[in-house]
Amino acid sequence: MPTLVIANKIYSSWSLRPWILMRHYGLPFEEVVIPLDQPETRARILAYSPAGKVPVLIDGDAVVWESLAILETLAERHPDLPIWPRDPAARALARSIAGEMHAGFRALRAALPMNLGRRYAHRDRGADVGADVARITAIWRDARDRFGAGGPYLFGADFGAADAMYAPVVTRLDTYQWPVEADIRAYMDSVLALPAFREWREQGLRESWLVPHDEVDEPAIENYREGL
Incomplete structure (x- = not known):
C-alpha cells in the first residue's frame, strides 16, 4: 500500500x-x-x-x-x-492553472497562511495580495465558464487535480473572510463541503501542535481550537 x-x-x-x-x-x-x-x-x-x-x-x-x-x-x-479532464482543451487549461498555482501567488501565501483553526475579519492586506486574489478568482471563473457547466467544480462534475491544487486557497479566502462574488463563493462552498475536505479539517482540529508563524497576530473572530 x-x-x-x-x-x-x-x-x-x-x-x-x-x-x-x-x-x-x-x-x-x-x-x-x-x-x-x-x-x-x-x-x-x-x-x-x-x-x-x-x-x-x-x-x-x-x-x-x-x-x-x-x-x-x-x-x-x-x-x-478523472483526475485530469478528459477533454484535451480542458486538460491543457487544468494543467496550466495547476502549474501557475504551484509556482506563484507568493504574496497571498505569505500574508494569508493556511489555518483551519481560526477565522479573521477581512482587512486590507496589501496590493500584491489583492492582485493575487484577483488573478486566482479570474482563473476560477474562466475555468468554470468554459468547462464547468456540468457540475460545481472547476471542470464540471469531477473534483480533480486543479481543484486539489487550489483547495488551500479556498480555505484561505474563507479563513480571512475575503469578499468575493456569488459565483466564486459557490465554488468555494462546493470545495469546503467535499466530504474529503471535511474529514481533513475535522482531523486537523483535533491536533495539539501550534505553528507560531501560521498563527496571525491579530484577534480571531472565531477560534475552533479553544484551549490551545
Missing part, C-alpha cells in the same frame, strides 16, 4: 492537495504525519524525502515529492479516474 507523508492538517496546504484527492477517490494509503516546527521535524522528513519537504508519496520503489508531481503520478497510475 502507498504511504503518504504529510504535515499538520491544520496548516499544511501542500499536504492537503494529494491527501484530499486520494481520499475523495477512495485510493488506499497509509498516512504518516510529521508535525512542523519541532526539533526533529527536518530529520524525520529527510528520512522520506531528499528535498526535506512534505508531502511525499512512497509507492514501492517510487518516491515522489512535491504536490503537483504526486497528482501527476496518481493520474498516471489511475487512468480510469
Whole structure:
C-alpha cells in the first residue's frame, strides 16, 4: 500500500492537495504525519524525502515529492479516474492553472497562511495580495465558464487535480473572510463541503501542535481550537 507523508492538517496546504484527492477517490494509503516546527521535524522528513519537504508519496520503489508531481503520478497510475479532464482543451487549461498555482501567488501565501483553526475579519492586506486574489478568482471563473457547466467544480462534475491544487486557497479566502462574488463563493462552498475536505479539517482540529508563524497576530473572530 502507498504511504503518504504529510504535515499538520491544520496548516499544511501542500499536504492537503494529494491527501484530499486520494481520499475523495477512495485510493488506499497509509498516512504518516510529521508535525512542523519541532526539533526533529527536518530529520524525520529527510528520512522520506531528499528535498526535506512534505508531502511525499512512497509507492514501492517510487518516491515522489512535491504536490503537483504526486497528482501527476496518481493520474498516471489511475487512468480510469478523472483526475485530469478528459477533454484535451480542458486538460491543457487544468494543467496550466495547476502549474501557475504551484509556482506563484507568493504574496497571498505569505500574508494569508493556511489555518483551519481560526477565522479573521477581512482587512486590507496589501496590493500584491489583492492582485493575487484577483488573478486566482479570474482563473476560477474562466475555468468554470468554459468547462464547468456540468457540475460545481472547476471542470464540471469531477473534483480533480486543479481543484486539489487550489483547495488551500479556498480555505484561505474563507479563513480571512475575503469578499468575493456569488459565483466564486459557490465554488468555494462546493470545495469546503467535499466530504474529503471535511474529514481533513475535522482531523486537523483535533491536533495539539501550534505553528507560531501560521498563527496571525491579530484577534480571531472565531477560534475552533479553544484551549490551545
